[in-house]
Amino acid sequence: MRVAIAGAGAVGRSIARELLGNGHEVLLVDKSPSAIKVERVPDAEWLLADACEMSSLQEAQLQRCDVVICATGDDKVNLVVSLLAKTEFAVPRVVARVNHPGNESLFNESWGVDVAVSTPRLLSALVEEAVTVGDLVRLFSFKQGQANLVELTLPEDSPQIGNRVGDVPWPTDTALVAIIRQNRVLVPSRDDPLEALDELLFVASADQERRLQNLLSPHDD
Structure with a gap:
């Protein structure tokens, strides 16, 4: 898989190293000469260019990429690059970094974003997930928020305790993908009790x- 990353700062370089370690081709693009640190990620391709310019993206041959990751620290730049990648180069998958939570609503399909990753929201969610019992915590959003990865720690007074997974009347468009129990990760089957x-x-x-x-942890209004 070929991946272009707009933004060669610490975040972009870390992503590049991870992808290269998994056997992918990576191109890092940044307009700042000080960000071009080839020795930090020697196996990546590097391009000194403004990713907001069509000529730069043409030079990067974005049409050859399977994924574009917009990882700069500027939300405006990430949105522009996302839109150009999707509309002008038909990149199949565009992932964009959200730096400021107030801009999160902009990172959707109208701007070419397939997956938005909000660092502040993710960190906040992980804090909530660690300390809350009985409350649904949204950890991650897929495909412009049409589906979310959510977590709930089952409280001791849940009406579903003791019920088998297959007997719980789960809402439509909902899939239980894992149960974490006493430091073990379980792939749920129909017969597993909660x-x-x-x-x-x-x-x-x-x-x-x-x-x-409400199904797992109903609250009194």
């Missing part, structure tokens, strides 16, 4: 999250 303090991971559509919350 236990108190199970950490449940779901892929669920946004409009089903409230139903899922």
